[in-house]
Amino acid sequence: MTSTPLPTTRPARADAARNYDLLVTAAREAFAEHGTDTSLEEIARRAGVGIGTLYRRFPNRTALLEAVYVDEIQQVCNRAYGFAEKLGPYDALAAWLRSFVGYSISKKSLAGELTVALGKNSEFFTACKVNVRQAGDLLLDAAKADGSVRQDLQLMDVLRLVGGITMGRDMSPEQANRLLDIVLAGLKA
Amino acid sequence: MTSTPLPTTRPARADAARNYDLLVTAAREAFAEHGTDTSLEEIARRAGVGIGTLYRRFPNRTALLEAVYVDEIQQVCNRAYGFAEKLGPYDALAAWLRSFVGYSISKKSLAGELTVALGKNSEFFTACKVNVRQAGDLLLDAAKADGSVRQDLQLMDVLRLVGGITMGRDMSPEQANRLLDIVLAGLKA
């Protein structure tokens, strides 16, 4: 169950590659600690790198967010394949969506913006979307074939809906689960 | 069917009151035309007022957004009462939610941020929430009593879910309606 490799722009030269990693790591930590509106100056400082270096590698803050998203997306996809092996069609789909929500809550804005971004058209997100679709359609199609969910469902609709759940501020895990229950009920045949 | 009046901070002195109105009007227009990230300098300019005047009245951009929201919220509530009179319990609820989505799409970010803000705790939004709850619970309770929707539903859950639909960028009315169909199916008993 291989997935298309996600595009990265990790540079070739030794020093540049090192700084690239430092920046992505610093960004991941900063976004997790202080949210995605951390200033890029702060991230460059954390990475021990000049602001110019950051901007040469990542032309704007979105580009940096993208780089951080890659790992997260890969994990989301991998979980889908795990559930597909262990559970029945509907349960696998439900478990995947639930893990998606749980992950979004813990990572707050990061995954929230990710979901919003799934509607955008940058080449980067297009590639990501391919991977998510691959994993998600596997589960959704199985559940459709099984007759446990509506035949007219489209994966992106389901993901938008589930993504929307996590958009509210101060969303508690309990409330998120209640909302997901409603959505899951809406998916059933 | 009266609703609690929403709090405003319209000042007493003649010139101040005039400027208050100019600012709110300018803000409403600017937000509608260019989205809620219009700069406050631009809004002050439109209103023909100094930036200092804007800031004395509205200590930050959120405060200005709040003032603009009042009318919109009142309209949303009024529609609820209208549907309650004309339609059966479930249809009234569905129609209200659909009108809510349609309104959110057309007003874009304005209503989106409104929905997010429903989770916040400012005294202003608390007062707004009272009004929305009043209107929404009327519809939801009627549908519950009618047996057409699940008994365990909570109004704020439903609103969050519907609000989440409109959070994605580039959401087409068609897609929004498909998503709403899924949610409505999930509400049914």
Next chain:
DNA sequence: CACCATACGGAGGCTCCCTCCGCTTTATCA
């Protein structure tokens, strides 16, 4: 009409995003 509480305007401080360019480091090849 005089006085003062209230309001006005906009310069300016701060932060953030991003660009530009002179200097430094790396990789390559003879």
Next chain:
DNA sequence: TGATAAAGCGGAGGGAGCCTCCGTATGGTG
């Protein structure tokens, strides 16, 4: 190994936005 070109580095600084501060103006009241 040493020279050279290509690639990378850092941070000053321009531009924009948010917000504060304070000297000036004005509405309302006795």
